[in-house]
Amino acid sequence: xxxxxxxVEQHLSLGDCPAERKAEILEELAEQLEEAYQxxxxxxxxxxxxxxxxxxxxxxxxxLADDLRDAGFRRPExxxxxxxxxxxxxxxAFSLGSQGPNRLPKTAFMALGASRGRLVRQLLTESLLLGCxxxxxxxxxxxxxxxxxxxxxxxSLMNFGDVHLDLRVFAFTFSVAIFTSALFGLAPxxxxxRLDLTRxxxxxxxxxxxxxxxxxxxxxxxxxxxxxxLLLGTGLLxxxxxxxxxxxxxFRAEDVSTFRISAPxxxxxxxxxxxxxxxxxxxxxxxxxxxxxxxxxxxxxxYWKEGAPAEQQNTVMADHRSILxxxxxxxxxxLLEGRDFTESDxxxxxxxxxxxxxxxxxxxxxxxxxxxxxxxxxxxxxxxxFQRDWAVVIGVVRHVQAHSLxxxxxxxxxxxxQIAPRPSMSIVxxxxxGVPELAATAKKQVALVNKDIAVTHMEPLSAVVxxxxxxxxxxxxxxxxxSAIALLLACVGIYGVLxxxxxxxxxxxxxxxxxxxxxxxxxxxxxxxxxIPVLAGxxxxxxxxxxxxxxxxxxxxxxxxxxxxxxxxxxxxxLVVSALAALLPARRAMKVDPLTALRCE
Amino acid sequence: MFNRELxxxxxxxxxxxFLEGRPRHGYEIGKLIxxxxxxxxxxxIASLYPILCRLEQKGLIxxxxxxxxxxxxxxxxxxxxxxxxxxxxxxxAWQEFVATVNQLVGAKHA
Numbered sequence: 001x002x003x004x005x006x007x008v009e010q011h012l013s014l015g016d017c018p019a020e021r022k023a024e025i026l027e028e029l030a031e032q033l034e035e036a037y038q039x040x041x042x043x044x045x046x047x048x049x050x051x052x053x054x055x056x057x058x059x060x061x062x063x064l065a066d067d068l069r070d071a072g073f074r075r076p077e078x079x080x081x082x083x084x085x086x087x088x089x090x091x092x093a094f095s096l097g098s099q100g101p102n103r104l105p106k107t108a109f110m111a112l113g114a115s116r117g118r119l120v121r122q123l124l125t126e127s128l129l130l131g132c133x134x135x136x137x138x139x140x141x142x143x144x145x146x147x148x149x150x151x152x153x154x155x156s157l158m159n160f161g162d163v164h165l166d167l168r169v170f171a172f173t174f175s176v177a178i179f180t181s182a183l184f185g186l187a188p189x190x191x192x193x194r195l196d197l198t199r200x201x202x203x204x205x206x207x208x209x210x211x212x213x214x215x216x217x218x219x220x221x222x223x224x225x226x227x228x229x230l231l232l233g234t235g236l237l238x239x240x241x242x243x244x245x246x247x248x249x250x251f252r253a254e255d256v257s258t259f260r261i262s263a264p265x266x267x268x269x270x271x272x273x274x275x276x277x278x279x280x281x282x283x284x285x286x287x288x289x290x291x292x293x294x295x296x297x298x299x300x301x302x303y304w305k306e307g308a309p310a311e312q313q314n315t316v317m318a319d320h321r322s323i324l325x326x327x328x329x330x331x332x333x334x335l336l337e338g339r340d341f342t343e344s345d346x347x348x349x350x351x352x353x354x355x356x357x358x359x360x361x362x363x364x365x366x367x368x369x370x371x372x373x374x375x376x377x378x379x380x381x382x383x384x385x386f387q388r389d390w391a392v393v394i395g396v397v398r399h400v401q402a403h404s405l406x407x408x409x410x411x412x413x414x415x416x417x418q419i420a421p422r423p424s425m426s427i428v429x430x431x432x433x434g435v436p437e438l439a440a441t442a443k444k445q446v447a448l449v450n451k452d453i454a455v456t457h458m459e460p461l462s463a464v465v466x467x468x469x470x471x472x473x474x475x476x477x478x479x480x481x482x483s484a485i486a487l488l489l490a491c492v493g494i495y496g497v498l499x500x501x502x503x504x505x506x507x508x509x510x511x512x513x514x515x516x517x518x519x520x521x522x523x524x525x526x527x528x529x530x531x532i533p534v535l536a537g538x539x540x541x542x543x544x545x546x547x548x549x550x551x552x553x554x555x556x557x558x559x560x561x562x563x564x565x566x567x568x569x570x571x572x573x574x575l576v577v578s579a580l581a582a583l584l585p586a587r588r589a590m591k592v593d594p595l596t597a598l599r600c601e
Numbered sequence: 602m603f604n605r606e607l608x609x610x611x612x613x614x615x616x617x618x619f620l621e622g623r624p625r626h627g628y629e630i631g632k633l634i635x636x637x638x639x640x641x642x643x644x645x646i647a648s649l650y651p652i653l654c655r656l657e658q659k660g661l662i663x664x665x666x667x668x669x670x671x672x673x674x675x676x677x678x679x680x681x682x683x684x685x686x687x688x689x690x691x692x693x694a695w696q697e698f699v700a701t702v703n704q705l706v707g708a709k710h711a
Contacts, residue, residue: 024666024676025650025654027674027676028627028650028676029646029650031626031628031673031674031675031676032627032628032631032646032650033646034673035628036628036646039632056645057645057646057647058645058646058647061647063647064647064650064651067647067648067650067651068650068651068654070651070655071651071652071654071655071658
């Protein structure tokens, strides 16, 4: 009599099924085989035929194992008996290849039993779920980013209103997330509607060729083109803001301290200038009505040169600055021509003026401005008592940035305080390095000269420059952050699309290796194939960048839209990212066991 | 021989109904189905046994080993109260389904 229990034990492994339950199942199956065997004998069969008849009851052990798994047991396994104990019985015909359809396209897997509508719902649900999770994460990051950015914004941007995440932002974020999710979920869902199951199952083991689908090439090219234009734009903006931070304002603010005093007269100012200049460590002292880059109310008017026809007399405007002698030396503005004012340049002598090079070039483009006469408005009788007057140009100074670090809003003229007194003036003191207690000492000197004079705005001149740089620094920070995000997204996008395309060729690469292709040859092939859409994308991106840079032209400073270094850097970054994106998965693909790849084919 | 899908859909109900009267062992259930259906429905062990496992897993039947003098040990299955309830429900649903189909088929030929 056959040992049915042993037979069952050798043909059916129940994996991690509990030992007690396993024993029960094996015993019960053996008992049923025995019943079938006995039945066959009772019907008059000989022993061999009865064995075969019983064995027929479980001719498909793989199916039995699967059915048992469906019946509630996890991972039952079938195995071939090492030593068939029942040589008379035919071995059950089954095979369970180790490779299995583990790379079956999900849609084909699902389509084995699901309706197309169900598949579309499934794909859309997945996309929307991902979109919503992404949207929620984006809001969390956005919330943190807004807080961080607001804490870093300069005072000049404090009045832009309250910036916070509100219902509109939530609605917009989730609308975008859901729209894009639905869009990109529908694309595969629509393709599922046209799904060819046979082809889908075949492609489980024989994936699509390299960029066989046009959309994949299009995606790679599009990603590269957008990344190129985006990175080029942000690169130009970053360079612009860095240039602004290092822009030459036309003076040197280091080691210059300043404070503002009210209602002085020339004698008081002159006395104060002398007293402060006598302090130890002080190199020079002067005063000006408007500090550069300061936000004091500006004065400007029309100016014209001698002999200008009436129609040209109200065409050139310039900022009006009242100064004491020694101002240019104190702030280290560059005197290009002529001389600085002296104490004798007062109302009793020839009225004189110093102009900046911008005005000089505008009014006297063909020659020197020195000695020429300029019609100005001054007020020798006292503050606000303006009158038109002719003054002789005695000096030309390099333009000092007055309103911003980059833009020349208007040229400037400098007039001696004696013929253009102002109700308040800023004192500028250049010291040799840091002078301890300078602020207290300066205040004491002011009180000594006139105890009724108020001292305000005591600060280093560099603080004024820092304030002027604040917006640019903030913009630079934002541009840097956006550039970093753009670079990250571009890298991830290009890597994702290219890596996916190469990964699709895993088995093809394995087969090529199996039939003798060298690693170098495979690398060359992957790079060559991968770089075709990348190069197409770069060409498209170059065209796109011409539009982007044209739009940015007015925002740039110190860098040309077609700056070759910028182009070279972005090109280098994208080529490196593309090469890595193609080579990393290709390296993985080359490690695939060639036999596995061949079996799949 | 009946269609395989039809058999698959009604297999659990068949097994439950054969356990309604008294406990039976697996092979006996298969043989009864085969005999009473005049061999138009046949369940091999590979088909029947997972059904028994599944029904037991669901708590609709419960199995226990029985040893009788002179016989080998066998596993007998009996219907649980939950199994009885499910069978009753399945049976009425089946009868309703068959009646509806009969009505439709009859109407078509009318």
